[in-house]
Amino acid sequence: MHADPKGVLTGVHFLDGDHACCEGTLAAGARFAAGYPITPSTEVVERFASRIPTVGGIFIQMEDELAASIAIQGAVWGGAKAFTVTSGPGFSLMMEHIGYAAITETPCVFVNVQRGGPSTGLPTLPAQADMMQARWGSHGDYGIIALCPNSPQECFDLTITGFNLAEEFRVPVMMMLDECVGHMTEKVIIPPADQIEVSPRRYTHKPPAEYHPFEPGEDLVPEMVKAGDGYRFHVTGLTHDERGYPSMDVATQDRLVRRLLDKLKPFSNGRAICDTADLEDAEVAVVSYGITSRVAQRAIELARTRGIRAGKFRLISAWPFPEQHIAALAGRVKAFVVPELNLGQMVHEVERAAAGRAKVIPVSHAGGTVHDPEVILKAIVEAAK
Amino acid sequence: MSKGFVAINVERCKGCAFCVEFCPTHVLALSSAFNSKGYHPPHVVASDKCSGCDLCGMYCPDFAIYGARYAR
Amino acid sequence: MSEQLLEVECEIPEGSFNPVEPFLRMDRIPHIWCAGCGIGTTVNCFTRALLESKANLDKVAIVSGIGCTGRVAGYARLDSFHTTHGRAIPFATGLKLANPELQVVVYSGDGDLFAIGGNHFIHAARRNMDIKVICVNNLTYAMTGGQTAPTTPSHVISATAPYGVFEPAFNLVQLADACGASYVARWTTFHVKQLARSMEEVLKKKGFGFIEIVSPCPTLYQRRNKMGDGLDTMKYYKQASKIRHGAPTGECSLTKSGEIVVGKFIDRERPDYYELLQAQMHESLGDRYAEPEVGCSEC
Numbered sequence: 001m002h003a004d005p006k007g008v009l010t011g012v013h014f015l016d017g018d019h020a021c022c023e024g025t026l027a028a029g030a031r032f033a034a035g036y037p038i039t040p041s042t043e044v045v046e047r048f049a050s051r052i053p054t055v056g057g058i059f060i061q062m063e064d065e066l067a068a069s070i071a072i073q074g075a076v077w078g079g080a081k082a083f084t085v086t087s088g089p090g091f092s093l094m095m096e097h098i099g100y101a102a103i104t105e106t107p108c109v110f111v112n113v114q115r116g117g118p119s120t121g122l123p124t125l126p127a128q129a130d131m132m133q134a135r136w137g138s139h140g141d142y143g144i145i146a147l148c149p150n151s152p153q154e155c156f157d158l159t160i161t162g163f164n165l166a167e168e169f170r171v172p173v174m175m176m177l178d179e180c181v182g183h184m185t186e187k188v189i190i191p192p193a194d195q196i197e198v199s200p201r202r203y204t205h206k207p208p209a210e211y212h213p214f215e216p217g218e219d220l221v222p223e224m225v226k227a228g229d230g231y232r233f234h235v236t237g238l239t240h241d242e243r244g245y246p247s248m249d250v251a252t253q254d255r256l257v258r259r260l261l262d263k264l265k266p267f268s269n270g271r272a273i274c275d276t277a278d279l280e281d282a283e284v285a286v287v288s289y290g291i292t293s294r295v296a297q298r299a300i301e302l303a304r305t306r307g308i309r310a311g312k313f314r315l316i317s318a319w320p321f322p323e324q325h326i327a328a329l330a331g332r333v334k335a336f337v338v339p340e341l342n343l344g345q346m347v348h349e350v351e352r353a354a355a356g357r358a359k360v361i362p363v364s365h366a367g368g369t370v371h372d373p374e375v376i377l378k379a380i381v382e383a384a385k
Numbered sequence: 386m387s388k389g390f391v392a393i394n395v396e397r398c399k400g401c402a403f404c405v406e407f408c409p410t411h412v413l414a415l416s417s418a419f420n421s422k423g424y425h426p427p428h429v430v431a432s433d434k435c436s437g438c439d440l441c442g443m444y445c446p447d448f449a450i451y452g453a454r455y456a457r
Numbered sequence: 458m459s460e461q462l463l464e465v466e467c468e469i470p471e472g473s474f475n476p477v478e479p480f481l482r483m484d485r486i487p488h489i490w491c492a493g494c495g496i497g498t499t500v501n502c503f504t505r506a507l508l509e510s511k512a513n514l515d516k517v518a519i520v521s522g523i524g525c526t527g528r529v530a531g532y533a534r535l536d537s538f539h540t541t542h543g544r545a546i547p548f549a550t551g552l553k554l555a556n557p558e559l560q561v562v563v564y565s566g567d568g569d570l571f572a573i574g575g576n577h578f579i580h581a582a583r584r585n586m587d588i589k590v591i592c593v594n595n596l597t598y599a600m601t602g603g604q605t606a607p608t609t610p611s612h613v614i615s616a617t618a619p620y621g622v623f624e625p626a627f628n629l630v631q632l633a634d635a636c637g638a639s640y641v642a643r644w645t646t647f648h649v650k651q652l653a654r655s656m657e658e659v660l661k662k663k664g665f666g667f668i669e670i671v672s673p674c675p676t677l678y679q680r681r682n683k684m685g686d687g688l689d690t691m692k693y694y695k696q697a698s699k700i701r702h703g704a705p706t707g708e709c710s711l712t713k714s715g716e717i718v719v720g721k722f723i724d725r726e727r728p729d730y731y732e733l734l735q736a737q738m739h740e741s742l743g744d745r746y747a748e749p750e751v752g753c754s755e756c
Binding site: 006031032034053054055056057058060062063064066067068070071072073074075076077078079080082096097100226227228229230231232233234235236237238245246 | 482484485514515516518520530531534535536537538539540541543544546547548549550551552553554555556558559576577580734738742745746747748749750751752
C-alpha cells in the first residue's frame with residue numbers, strides 16, 4: 001500500500017542523515033517513537049518530536065534506553081509502527097529488548113548512529129564498530145536485519161525499507177548509520193506519498209477461536225494481532241509454543257529458535273540489498289558499507305586509473321550477511337579488500353563466505369574519522385599482486 | 386436448608402487452609418485424606434452454616450474452592 | 458485420592474462455576490505458585506474487581522515483568538504481556554499511548570518493580586501515566602531463590618544476606634506518594650474484600666494508580682526466618698494490620714514482624730500524561746495540532 005500523505009514531506013530538501021532518517025520513519029508510517037538523548041543520534045527524535053504533533057502521533061522521551069526500547073514494543077502491540085534511536089552506549093542497553101523483539105516477533109526499528117567505542121568512547125566521532133553487536137548483541141540465537149545507508153538520501157529511503165522489512169519478517173530491524181552519515185548534509189528527494197510503498201502489518205483475518213498467535217504461516221512468519229481486538233492473546237519472552245504459552249521443553253525451543261532464524265532465509269538468499277559496480281572484470285573486490293563505502297569509492301577510482309581492475313561491493317543489508325554473493329565472487333576475484341571503521345568485524349564474514357578461495361585483506365581503522373583513500377588504495381594494490 | 390454452598394476442586398488444592406481459617410461460619414475443615422499431590426484438601430463439615438459468601442473463593446490461592454448462594 | 462472420602466456435603470447446582478475461572482486461561486491451570494503463596498489470592502481479588510467494575514475485558518491489557526508475580530499475565534485470560542525483568546511499566550506506557558482506550562494494568566512483584574524496574578516506576582508516577590500498577594510484595598526475590606530485595610526488612614535472613622539484612626528497605630507507598638501517583642493504597646492478602654474494592658476503585662481512577670499487596674512467601678522468605686507457613690503469615694497480617702486511611706505514607710514502613718499499616722493513603726486529582734500532552738500541544742500549535750492516531754489505520 002502507499003504511504004499516508006500526512007507523514008510525507010514531498011519535495012527536494014537539504015537534510016542531514018539523522019533528519020532524513022526521521023522523515024523516513026514518518027513516511028513509513030511510524031507514529032510512535034521513544035528515545036533517550038545520545039550523541040550523535042538525537043537529531044532523529046528531535047525532528048520527530050517537532051514534526052509528530054502536526055502529523056498525529058506521539059514522541060515520548062523515556063528515562064533510559066531500556067525504557068525506550070521496550071516502550072516502542074508496547075506501542076507496536078497497541079497497533080503502532082514504532083522505533084527508537086540511539087548510539088553505542090544506548091545500543092548496549094537496548095540489547096535485552098532486541099532479544100525480546102526477536103523472540104516475541106515484534107516488528108520495530110532500532111536506529112543506531114554509530115560512534116567510537118567501547119563504552120563512552122568517541123561521542124561525536126564516527127565508527128562502525130557495532131556491526132557484530134547488531135547481529136549478536138543479545139543473548140541466545142535469533143536473526144535480525146541490519147541496513148547501512150551511506151547518504152542522507154539513503155537514510156530516508158532505507159528507513160522506509162527497514163520498516164517494511166520489519167513488518168514482512170516480524171523482526172527488529174537495525175538502521176546502522178554512523179556519525180558521518182548521520183551528520184552529513186546533502187540533497188534528499190522525498191517523492192509523493194503515492195510513490196512510496198509501505199508494508200502493512202500482517203494482521204490475521206482469523207476469528208479469535210481459530211487463531212494461534214505464534215503459529216507460523218507458509219513463510220514461517222505468524223500473523224499478528226493487537227491488544228484490544230478481543231483475541232485475548234499472550235506474549236512472552238519465555239520460550240513459547242504456537243499458542244504463545246511458555247513451554248520449557250527441548251522440542252519447543254528447537255522449533256521456535258530455528259524458525260526465528262529460518263524465516264529470514266529468503267532475505268539472505270537472494271533478496272540481500274547490495275550495490276555493486278565494476279565487478280564484471282574485477283580482480284579485486286572492495287567490500288564496504290556506510291560512510292566507508294564513499295571513501296572506498298575514491299580508492300577504487302584511483303586503482304582503476306592505475307590499471308588495477310578493482311570493483312565495488314557495497315553491503316546495504318549487512319545482516320543477514322549476503323554470503324552467497326560473496327561466495328560467488330570469491331570464485332572470480334583474486335582478493336577482497338574490506339575497509340571498515342573498526343578493527344575487524346564484517347571482514348570475518350567475508351572470510352567465512354570466501355572460504356579460502358580468495359585472499360581477504362582487512363583495512364581496519366579504530367574510528368574517530370574516516371579512512372584515507374590512499375590507505376585503501378595501497379591495500380588494493382597489494383591485493384592485485 | 387443452608388443459604389449457600391461451597392464447591393471444592395480437591396485436585397487443585399495445595400492445603401494452605403486459608404479457606405478453613407477464614408470461613409466466617411466455620412463450614413470447612415482440612416480432611417485427613419490426601420489428594421494425588423499429597424496435600425490435605427478441605428472438606429465440608431457444616432454445610433448447613435454456609436452463607437455462600439465466597440470468602441473461601443477469594444482467599445483460595447489455587448482457585449480450588451468457591452462459594453455461592455443458592456438461587457431461591 | 459478417592460472422591461468418596463471427601464464427598465462434598467453441599468449440593469452443587471448445575472452450571473455453577475468458580476467466578477475466577479472465566480478470567481483465567483484454564484488450560485494453564487494449575488499454576489506454578491507454591492502452597493501458601495498469596496499471589497493467587499490477589500488474582501481472585503483482581504478478577505472480582507474486574508467483574509464489579511464491569512470493564513470490557515477485551516479492552517483490558519495486563520503487563521507483567523519477571524518473577525513469581527510476573528507469571529500473572531500468563532494466567533489471565535486478557536491481552537497479556539510477559540515482558541522483561543523490570544520493564545513492564547515502560548512496555549505498558551507504550552501500549553497505553555498507542556491505544557488510549559485500553560485499560561492497562563501492570564501486575565508484578567516488588568523486586569521487579571522497585572529494584573531493576575525502580576527507575577521506570579518513579580518516572581511513570583511522575584508523568585502520571587494512566588496505568589495501574591499492582592505490586593505483590595512478598596519482601597523477597599522468590600523465583601530466584603529468596604535473595605534480598607529492596608523491600609526486605611532489616612534483620613531478615615535471605616539467600617544473599619545469610620547474616621541478616623542490614624540495608625534499609627523501601628517504603629513503597631511513600632515512594633509512590635512522593636513520585637506523584639494519583640492513587641496509593643496498601644493491603645495484605647488477608648484483606649481480600651478491601652483489596653478487591655480498592656482494585657475496583659483504582660481501575661476507575663484516571664492517572665497513575667498504585668496498590669501494594671503484602672503477601673506471604675512461605676517457601677523462600679518465611680522458611681529461612683522460621684516464620685511458619687502461609688497461614689501463619691495470614692494470621693500475622695490479621696493480627697498486626699491497622700487500617701489507617703489517609704495515613705501519612707512516611708509513617709507506613711514495614712518491619713519484620715511489626716505493625717502493618719494498610720488502607721488508602723492517596724487519592725488525588727492530577728492531569729494525566731495524555732491530558733498534559735494534549736493541553737500543551739493545543740496551546741503551542743493551535744489548529745495545527747493533530748490528535749494522535751498512533752495505530753496504523755489501514756494495516
